Amino acid sequence: MINYASREINCKIVYYGPGLGGKTTNLEHVYGKVKPETRGKLISLATETERTLFFDFLPVDLGTIRGFKTRFHLYTVPGQVYYNASRKLILKNVDGIVFVGDSQAERMEANLESMQNLYDNMAEYGYDLTQMPFVIQYNKRDLPNAAPIEDLQASLNPGWEVEDAAKQRVQPDPYHAGQNLVEQLSGGEWIERAPYFEAIAVQGDGVFDTLKAVSKLVLKALA
Amino acid sequence: MTAGTATWSFTQDDFTAITESLRRFLGETKSLCALLVDRSGQLVTTVGDAPGLDATAFATLTAADYSANDQLAKLVGETDFSSLFHQGEKSIYVADIARRLLLVTIFDSRTTVGLVRLRMKDEVEELTQLIDRVFSRGRHDGAPEKLLKGADDEIDKLFNW
Numbered sequence: 001m002i003n004y005a006s007r008e009i010n011c012k013i014v015y016y017g018p019g020l021g022g023k024t025t026n027l028e029h030v031y032g033k034v035k036p037e038t039r040g041k042l043i044s045l046a047t048e049t050e051r052t053l054f055f056d057f058l059p060v061d062l063g064t065i066r067g068f069k070t071r072f073h074l075y076t077v078p079g080q081v082y083y084n085a086s087r088k089l090i091l092k093n094v095d096g097i098v099f100v101g102d103s104q105a106e107r108m109e110a111n112l113e114s115m116q117n118l119y120d121n122m123a124e125y126g127y128d129l130t131q132m133p134f135v136i137q138y139n140k141r142d143l144p145n146a147a148p149i150e151d152l153q154a155s156l157n158p159g160w161e162v163e164d165a166a167k168q169r170v171q172p173d174p175y176h177a178g179q180n181l182v183e184q185l186s187g188g189e190w191i192e193r194a195p196y197f198e199a200i201a202v203q204g205d206g207v208f209d210t211l212k213a214v215s216k217l218v219l220k221a222l223a
Numbered sequence: 224m225t226a227g228t229a230t231w232s233f234t235q236d237d238f239t240a241i242t243e244s245l246r247r248f249l250g251e252t253k254s255l256c257a258l259l260v261d262r263s264g265q266l267v268t269t270v271g272d273a274p275g276l277d278a279t280a281f282a283t284l285t286a287a288d289y290s291a292n293d294q295l296a297k298l299v300g301e302t303d304f305s306s307l308f309h310q311g312e313k314s315i316y317v318a319d320i321a322r323r324l325l326l327v328t329i330f331d332s333r334t335t336v337g338l339v340r341l342r343m344k345d346e347v348e349e350l351t352q353l354i355d356r357v358f359s360r361g362r363h364d365g366a367p368e369k370l371l372k373g374a375d376d377e378i379d380k381l382f383n384w
Contacts, residue, residue, distance in 0.1 A: 001231060001265050002370060005238030009370075010265045040279045045287075054291075057264075057283050063381045066374060070381070073265065073283070089290045093263030212382045219378045223371040 008069045011218045016118050017100035018110035019079030022139040022201040027058045029207045052078040054086050088121045096133035096218040103138050103146035130160045133217030136196040137210045159191030237357050245270045248346040252339050254330035273329050321351045
């Protein structure tokens with residue numbers, strides 16, 4: 001939403017992913033690191049055991065562009081499967097999505113289920129995830145049982161087909177040398193993958209890289 | 224890549240018209256404060272005075288509150304509850320505008336819920352007309368493209384931190 005009167009660009013970013021994957025931790029780290037004058041309160045609608053019940057919310061100002069203050073509203077959704085009704089509500093009018101995956105090998109099924117749920121919920125609103133600012137974060141990279149990135153990519157970010165001929169050209173991944181976001185497979189088919197980031201959110205590693213990437217995509221979508 | 228979901232923009236004229244309408248409403252109902260909130264939780268504008276109110280957080284929670292109620296309505300077989308009322312020393316009345324925005328009024332004992340409710344109906348109609356004008360302009364002849372067109376370098380610079 002662009003407000004010419006208050007000279008603000010407001011964007012909504014939602015952190016999605018399985019329960020206990022680190023979505024709230026991402027927001028807590030951002031809250032702790034940005035200057036107090038550039039952020040609002042961190043609001044958590046959580047249970048007594050600190051599991052997200054409805055959402056967490058953090059507004060952050062990322063700077064000024066063409067004289068407009070860019071204000072990003074960061075939301076998390078509750079990860080647990082049975083909270084789907086509230087999860088879907090948070091996706092309304094979303095501008096960008098971060099999928100926070102749990103790298104632990106035994107959480108692969110939960111990751112896949114959550115990713116499928118994200119596609120389904122977006123589709124119910126008529127939004128096409130493949131046409132939106134969307135990045136994936138593989139969290140908990142420091143754990144001994146973390147699956148290799150290649151496995152996570154193959155399962156959660158295998159790529160979607162690029163049908164538009166104008167977009168069928170190699171697009172290097174700016175975040176990983178030697179890899180591509182858009183490329184042609186050996187079978188001739190063109191695919192595009194979402195940018196991905198490795199993270200250890202409890203230590204803050206990868207948190208801002210992820211946020212920067214998705215915010216940039218959101219603003220570029222307006223350019 | 225297209226912009227997220229529902230990009231829309233307010234011009235200065237829209238904003239002035241909306242603010243004037245809200246001020247009139249505030250005066251007639253003797254409410255403390257009125258806020259216009261996007262259904263996604265973003266604050267559009269606020270008039271009046273509610274000391275110490277964190278308007279950004281308030282807007283987000285109002286939108287969530289209203290959305291949850293919307294779903295509750297569906298569960299009991301209502302198409303929607305068009306308004307929401309929380310009573311206390313300070314009370315809150317929330318009404319839907321064109322399923323895009325919410326009008327939120329905060330008031331105290333200097334007025335009555337009856338008066339607020341009565342005037343709210345007219346105000347919702349008036350704002351609906353103003354808002355329809357904003358949305359009927361649509362995205363393609365709207366301003367977002369013009370505003371950030373060619374701003375790629377500036378966007379890149381914004382993230383050099």
